[in-house]
Amino acid sequence: MKNALNKNLHAAKNSKKDEFYTQLSDIEKELRHYKDHFKGKVVLCNCDDPRVSNFFHYFSHNFEDLGLKKLITTCYKNQNRDFFSKHTSEHAIYLEYTGDRDGNKVPDPNEIGIQHLKGDGDFRSDECIELLKQADIVVTNPPFSLFREYVGQLDTYDKKFIIIGHQNAITYKEIFKLLRDNKMWLGNGFTGNAAHFINKSYEDYATAGDHKEGMIRVSGVAWFTNLEISKRHEDLVLYKNYSPDEYAKYDNYEAINVDKTKDIPMDYAGVMGVPITFLDKYNPEQFEIVGLIAGNIKGLAGIPSASGKDGPYIDGRLRYGRILIRNRKLNK
Numbered sequence: 001m002k003n004a005l006n007k008n009l010h011a012a013k014n015s016k017k018d019e020f021y022t023q024l025s026d027i028e029k030e031l032r033h034y035k036d037h038f039k040g041k042v043v044l045c046n047c048d049d050p051r052v053s054n055f056f057h058y059f060s061h062n063f064e065d066l067g068l069k070k071l072i073t074t075c076y077k078n079q080n081r082d083f084f085s086k087h088t089s090e091h092a093i094y095l096e097y098t099g100d101r102d103g104n105k106v107p108d109p110n111e112i113g114i115q116h117l118k119g120d121g122d123f124r125s126d127e128c129i130e131l132l133k134q135a136d137i138v139v140t141n142p143p144f145s146l147f148r149e150y151v152g153q154l155d156t157y158d159k160k161f162i163i164i165g166h167q168n169a170i171t172y173k174e175i176f177k178l179l180r181d182n183k184m185w186l187g188n189g190f191t192g193n194a195a196h197f198i199n200k201s202y203e204d205y206a207t208a209g210d211h212k213e214g215m216i217r218v219s220g221v222a223w224f225t226n227l228e229i230s231k232r233h234e235d236l237v238l239y240k241n242y243s244p245d246e247y248a249k250y251d252n253y254e255a256i257n258v259d260k261t262k263d264i265p266m267d268y269a270g271v272m273g274v275p276i277t278f279l280d281k282y283n284p285e286q287f288e289i290v291g292l293i294a295g296n297i298k299g300l301a302g303i304p305s306a307s308g309k310d311g312p313y314i315d316g317r318l319r320y321g322r323i324l325i326r327n328r329k330l331n332k
Helices: 002-015 024-031 054-063 126-135 142-155 167-171 173-179 277-280
Strands: 042-046 071-075 093-097 112-116 137-140 160-166 194-198 217-218 221-225 270-273 289-294 322-327
Touching: 024 054, 042 054, 042 126, 054 071, 054 093, 054 137, 071 126, 142 160, 142 173, 160 167, 167 173, 167 221, 167 277, 173 289, 277 322
Parallel strands: 042 071, 042 137, 137 160
Antiparallel strands: 071 093, 093 112, 160 221, 194 217, 270 322, 289 322
16 A cells, blocks of 8 residues: 555656645644734745635635735646646736725635736746745645755745645755754644645545545645744653663664654663654754765765765664754753
């Protein structure tokens, strides 16, 4: 099952048809933790077709409650907002919504400004970058295949954001550096670390009890953000004591291996290698991120390798990638 899901995800990445439209329920569940950030702000959803985008639906229908200043949504190669984008048009549009005017608190068609773009609406185009410059917060589900480039653009223009990506992106050099330097972190997350996306291009490999018609189930997805949320400052409760018999040391790094986040010892002051899923519990006041060790990662360990080899080796065998951390509270 897991291999089938991974194969399905890689097929989307390889073909670049990875337009996984997000369920409204998932958006509502996550964004309720950020409501205080939106007052007086311009929100941009720049990877969204409003015909199927629940991000546009959420922000337009909650515009007054959130106290937004403006909502901008760009649509890739779609001139008519009443039809699904089939990428057949040479030009694209963008929509602007500045709030309810007739008192019914519903975004009516005559209240949504439709503007034509000169190009195809690609987020990397000059005219879309100009819209990005107007935005205070960017909220969307960018293509998984372009995640590095998309986040790089947000960092370049110093934008606040709440976006969806796959947890494997944590091991990308460009992404990990932002996580390590506390310029980006994980949001509250999806239930069970998996989500159903609206997508009719790929077979759904979910089990019968987890199948939803017209959707694809993808495991290992996460919300990434640089907006403060309370979860980020909650201490991880530690209960285990360090024992050299239970926690093996790496062959090539002066660090111990911890297979599960819940097993991080409460009394070990040295460097520890933990699963990448640790970031879901990461509190920067409790832990310091030292580096990243994985078979395909070079030069991000943060501590020297005794053998010159990169990656977490134990008894000569390369193990799963690990984030190297240190307990701040034991190192004061």
